[in-house]
Amino acid sequence: DVQMTQSPSTLSASVGDRVTITCRASHSISSWLAWYQQKPGEAPKLLIYKASTLESGVPSRFSGSGSGTEFTLTISSLQPEDFATYYCQQYYSYRDFGQGTKLEIK
Amino acid sequence: EVQLVESGGGLVKPGESLRLSCAASGFTFSRDWMSWVRQAPGKGLEWVGRIKSKADGGAADYAAPVKGRFTISRDESKNTLYLQMNSLESEDTAVYYCTREPQISGWNGWFDPWGLGTLVTVSS
Numbered sequence: 001d002v003q004m005t006q007s008p009s010t011l012s013a014s015v016g017d018r019v020t021i022t023c024r025a026s027h028s029i030s031s032w033l034a035w036y037q038q039k040p041g042e043a044p045k046l047l048i049y050k051a052s053t054l055e056s057g058v059p060s061r062f063s064g065s066g067s068g069t070e071f072t073l074t075i076s077s078l079q080p081e082d083f084a085t086y087y088c089q090q091y092y093s094y095r096d097f098g099q100g101t102k103l104e105i106k
Numbered sequence: 107e108v109q110l111v112e113s114g115g116g117l118v119k120p121g122e123s124l125r126l127s128c129a130a131s132g133f134t135f136s137r138d139w140m141s142w143v144r145q146a147p148g149k150g151l152e153w154v155g156r157i158k159s160k161a162d163g164g165a166a167d168y169a170a171p172v173k174g175r176f177t178i179s180r181d182e183s184k185n186t187l188y189l190q191m192n193s194l195e196s197e198d199t200a201v202y203y204c205t206r207e208p209q210i211s212g213w214n215g216w217f218d219p220w221g222l223g224t225l226v227t228v229s230s
Binding site: 001036038043044046055094095100 | 141143150151152153156167169170203213214215216217218219220221222223
């Protein structure tokens with residue numbers, strides 16, 4: 001298994017803020033990383049794959065970066081609909097998720 | 107439109123079995139690898155297992171907590187994915203999502219889209 005660790009677990013921010021979520025892998029996963037957004041009562045939604053490729057239809061305020069063991073998801077200017085829980089997922093070896101980061105309204 | 111619809115969830119007792127189904131439409135089901143992901147109440151996402159396409163050998167792989175108890179299969183003639191769950195435990199209580207691993211340039215591993223999920227409750 002590849003252990004995926006996200007930080008922080010909870011993040012409080014305001015509309016318009018720039019926020020960054022970090023995901024660390026227990027060993028190198030190259031760029032084989034995806035990010036998802038999940039709202040309460042809904043299925044997760046793909047945002048980014050291959051560490052930095054934005055899924056079609058996802059707003060450009062979302063961006064991903066990193067390779068190896070450290071990755072980030074950045075939202076450049078928070079919108080009201082962005083308050084949700086975010087998960088990273090590696091697919092270098094089988095599949096593993098981070099524990100999630102809950103983005104709350106400040 | 108790509109669509110995945112799970113069914114078969116419900117309330118079962120510890121030690122019992124249950125089979126989940128996932129009806130796929132809007133894409134070439136036979137070509138893509140498929141996965142099951144679960145989410146216990148109030149918890150994060152946990153990968154359960156995946157099955158490769160028949161063209162890639164059709165093998166299934168499982169996460170450690172379910173290996174030996176769960177079996178993933180697929181029926182290309184019905185565009186349907188299955189999850190057979192045996193010897194269920196209270197820790198298996200979760201919403202189970204069916205999801206596709208789309209291929210781009212020969213690579214896959216991310217999940218898109220996801221079904222709405224089906225709730226499995228294991229309780230005496």
